[in-house]
Amino acid sequence: MNAKVDLLTTLKASFPVRRMDFEFKNVLKYWVNGDPCSTHMFSAMSVMFPDGERYFVDSVRAVRDMITDDPQLQKDISAFIGQEAMHAKEHHSFHLNAEVHGLDPESLERFTFNLLDKATKLIIRNGKQQRLAVTCALEHxxxxxxxxxxxxxxxQNMMQDETMKHLWLWHSVEExxxxxxxxxxxxxxYGTGPAAYLNRVVIMAIAITLIIAVKFGFLTTLMYRDGQLTNFSSWKKGLSLFWGREGFFTQIIPETWDYFRPNFHPWQHNTHDLLNKYRAKLGMTN
Ligand SMILES: [Fe+2]
Ligand SMILES: [Fe+2]
Known part of the structure; x- marks a missing residue:
């Protein structure tokens, strides 16, 4: 066995792919705080995952052959593909089970696919570098x-369904x-020069605007289908939970914004302690 082959077979990815198979049959309709809007806020994100994550995988797969001198990164790409495929599968399975509530989340998955497909062709001409930049932006x-x-x-304490809490925390660890x-x-x-920088930040600006608009559209659709469009107290609860002064999204604006710095790297936000805490909490042995 030559040295190169030996290195490839002994190298391990930096993180594992965990096989999951959640049972979503008995998930409560309003599993966040017993509240429609707070629950649909999470669903509006969830319906973007299956096709969004397939897009991420495809965009990385399309360029991986261009990396010929980094076997560790190749191993990590394989593990990344494995993790994202598993996330897509489990969120899709939740949506299929949630059909019993009559809100048709699967139709929003299809909308996500069409949006990604059309926006990618129209705005960024389907270039490999641009598609990868969409993935980098949305992965951040x-x-x-x-x-x-x-x-x-x-x-987390508002999540009244243990399966859903487990799904979201497992996904959070792996992300x-x-x-x-x-x-x-x-x-x-593509390097770190001005052209590569400009490409990634322009695409981030477009991607984040689209994603926030679509998420709000999905939330409104789910509230409408659920007959909750005029439930103003629920709107108030859900929106303040996410966008209020201490809101879930309000607090991460600075961290999201860091992506626009020329010397940005995802690990500048050190989440190793959080990862260790939640791997232990979820009983992950690898
Ligand atoms: Fe994921
Ligand atoms: Fe991801």
Missing amino acids: FTGTIAAQLMRREDI NEHKAVAYDVYEKI
């Missing part, structure tokens, strides 16, 4: 949200484990 956003959920035990993979691939191939 997802990793930041995930770290926030691990920090916000008050919000932080692999948060730099797409970014490292981008820097490795």
